Amino acid sequence: EVQLVESGGGLVQPGGSLRLSCAASGFTFSTYWMSWVRQAPGKGLEWVANIKQDGSVRHYVDSVKGRFTISRDNAKNSLYLQMNSLRAEDTAVYYCARVNPSYYDSSSGYYIDSFDYWGQGTLVAVSS
Amino acid sequence: DIQMTQSPSSLSASVGDRVTITCRASQGISNYLAWFQQKPGKAPKSLIYGASVLQRGVPSKFSGSGSGTDFTLTISSLQPEDFATYYCQQYKSFPPTFGQGTKVDI
Numbered sequence: 001e002v003q004l005v006e007s008g009g010g011l012v013q014p015g016g017s018l019r020l021s022c023a024a025s026g027f028t029f030s031t032y033w034m035s036w037v038r039q040a041p042g043k044g045l046e047w048v049a050n051i052k053q054d055g056s057v058r059h060y061v062d063s064v065k066g067r068f069t070i071s072r073d074n075a076k077n078s079l080y081l082q083m084n085s086l087r088a089e090d091t092a093v094y095y096c097a098r099v100n101p102s103y104y105d106s107s108s109g110y111y112i113d114s115f116d117y118w119g120q121g122t123l124v125a126v127s128s
Numbered sequence: 129d130i131q132m133t134q135s136p137s138s139l140s141a142s143v144g145d146r147v148t149i150t151c152r153a154s155q156g157i158s159n160y161l162a163w164f165q166q167k168p169g170k171a172p173k174s175l176i177y178g179a180s181v182l183q184r185g186v187p188s189k190f191s192g193s194g195s196g197t198d199f200t201l202t203i204s205s206l207q208p209e210d211f212a213t214y215y216c217q218q219y220k221s222f223p224p225t226f227g228q229g230t231k232v233d234i
Contacts, residue, residue, distance in 0.1 A: 045164075045172065045215055045226040061223050101177055103160050103219050110222035114162040116183060118171040 002026040002117045004096045009122030016086050016126070022079040022096030022119055030054075030074040033099035035113050036081050038092035039121075046092075049081065050099060050113050059110060064090075086126045093121040130154050130218050134227035141232060145206045149230045151199045151216035160220035163192055163201045166229075167212045175214075176201065206232070 008020040020036070035050040049060045049070040058070050069082040079096055097115035104111050131154040141147050151161065159179035164172040174183045176192040179199055189204045203210055211234060216227040 044228050045217070047224045047226075059222070095171055101219070105220070105222060108222055112160070112219045112222050112224050114160075114174075114177050114217060114219040114224065115164075115172075116174045116177075118173070120171050 002098065004098065004117060004119035006094065006096050006119045006122040009094065009124045011125045011127065012086055013128050014087060014126055017082070017084045018086065018124060020081040020083065020094055020096075020122055020124070024077045024079065024096075024098075027098070029072075029077040033102060033111065033113065034072060034079045035097045035099050035115060036070060036079075037095045037097050037115065037118075038090075038124075039095070040089075040092045043092075047113065048094070050111065051079070052111070057111070083124070086124075088126050091124060091126045093123050095119055095121045129223060130157065130221050130225050132216055132218055132225050132227040134214075134216055134230045136230060137228065138231040138233070140234065141206050142234070143206055143208060147203045147206050147210075147232060149201045149214055149216075149232075151194075151201070151227050153197045153199075153218055155221070156196045157218045157220035159195050160218055161192070161194065161199050162217045162219065163190075164215045164217065165210075165212045166215065172215065203232075 005023045036048040067085045071080045096119040098117040099113040100116040161179045163176040166172040180192045213229045213231045
């Protein structure tokens with residue numbers, strides 16, 4: 001059974017940092033792209049970042065570029081999201097999601113994801 | 129970015145009803161369209177990808193159709209466990225984007 005379990009959320013002040021983790025099990029983690037998707041309270045879903053199987057390719061939504069870093073450790077079956085310079089608008093539940101299927105847009109060079117399994121989410125609240 | 133617009137934003141229905149939700153993309157996305165179901169306080173669950181392909185384990189009362197810019201999700205006979213919010217999502221153009229959601233309640 002595929003399981004994704006996020007951790008690391010909490011309350012942080014504006015400008016602060018937080019590192020989210022996602023522990024994966026029930027599938028061969030190293031063979032899948034992975035993503036982070038977030039949902040602000042009472043709002044819709046927003047894709048945040050993705051990472052290739054070997055970590056060599058990473059993409060980000062414009063609003064987090066330069067502040068967030070996605071990474072993975074295939075030996076530990078784990079996905080991470082390092083979040084720096086946090087803002088109030090980053091307040092959300094952050095979901096780890098397995099990418100399947102995806103589409104490769106050869107004109108832009110981007111892999112664009114959809115998601116077949118999601119974790120339960122971890123809440124990040126940015127407030128003073 | 130491609131804008132995804134769902135209609136209606138909410139609907140009220142009864143057990144046994146046939147329900148249809150529409151999703152429109154601001155530009156053509158072929159069939160790179162997925163649907164998700166989300167219940168309060170829970171993670172989204174994948175229902176459909178490729179506009180019409182059911183994820184493994186998803187009951188056949190769910191069906192999807194469409195191509196290009198206009199898509200529909202149909203629930204053939206609404207059951208109590210189907211009351212939830214439904215999202216469409218395109219994965220044809222970077223970044224992937226979601227509709228605003230359609231809440232289905234009693």
